[in-house]
Amino acid sequence: xxxxxxxxxxxxxxxxxxxxxxxxxxxxxxxxxxxxxxxxxxxxxxxxxxxxxxxxxxxxxxxxxxxxxxxxxxxxxxxxxxxxxxxxxxxxxxxxxxxxxxxxxxxxxxxxxxxxxxxxxxxxxxxxxxxxxxxxxxxxxxxxxxxxxxxxxxxxxxxxxxxxxxxxxxxxxxxxxxxxxxxxxxxx
Numbered sequence: 239x240x241x242x243x244x245x246x247x248x249x250x251x252x253x254x255x256x257x258x259x260x261x262x263x264x265x266x267x268x269x270x271x272x273x274x275x276x277x278x279x280x281x282x283x284x285x286x287x288x289x290x291x292x293x294x295x296x297x298x299x300x301x302x303x304x305x306x307x308x309x310x311x312x313x314x315x316x317x318x319x320x321x322x323x324x325x326x327x328x329x330x331x332x333x334x335x336x337x338x339x340x341x342x343x344x345x346x347x348x349x350x351x352x353x354x355x356x357x358x359x360x361x362x363x364x365x366x367x368x369x370x371x372x373x374x375x376x377x378x379x380x381x382x383x384x385x386x387x388x389x390x391x392x393x394x395x396x397x398x399x400x401x402x403x404x405x406x407x408x409x410x411x412x413x414x415x416x417x418x419x420x421x422x423x424x425x426x
Contacts, residue, residue: 239293241319243310245328245351248300256371257383260327261298263369266399267406268296280312289410303351307358324364328352333370336394340418341366365414
């Protein structure tokens with residue numbers, strides 16, 4: 239069983255904000271599969287289905303970003319999911335818009351959602367897809383990550399979602415290390 243977590247903040251006021259790119263990528267993947275109906279449990283919205291005989295749970299925690307780990311931990315405990323089978327999709331200020339990076343494990347890099355997941359799981363050994371949102375040094379970080387994408391940026395992320403969809407499809411049949419070798423590139 240695998241758990242795919244997209245990070246973001248709940249509510250209309252946070253839709254299409256930089257911090258919600260994890261929600262966006264999960265939505266795009268599920269919509270591409272014709273799965274649009276989320277269920278609710280443990281303060282999370284989720285969709286589960288079988289791929290290649292394995293149950294996959296896609297989760298959007300509905301606590302705020304800084305409390306994402308509480309929700310993730312409830313799903314991990316309920317479904318008895320190994321930390322090795324968790325993949326988290328989140329925004330990353332250190333990557334340029336349209337870039338992404340796959341990581342096998344590592345620190346939170348200052349990301350509060352990832353910090354909270356590490357706190358609740360007691361581990362940094364979960365997989366990640368970090369989606370670049372760049373860093374606008376002239377704007378307060380909180381205001382920047384909670385700011386909305388402009389239309390040109392949304393075009394970039396719509397295109398990028400196709401690549402993320404391919405990565406997720408391959409994730410279910412390939413090793414993560416092969417995906418890292420295939421997809422990770424230098425920050426443009």
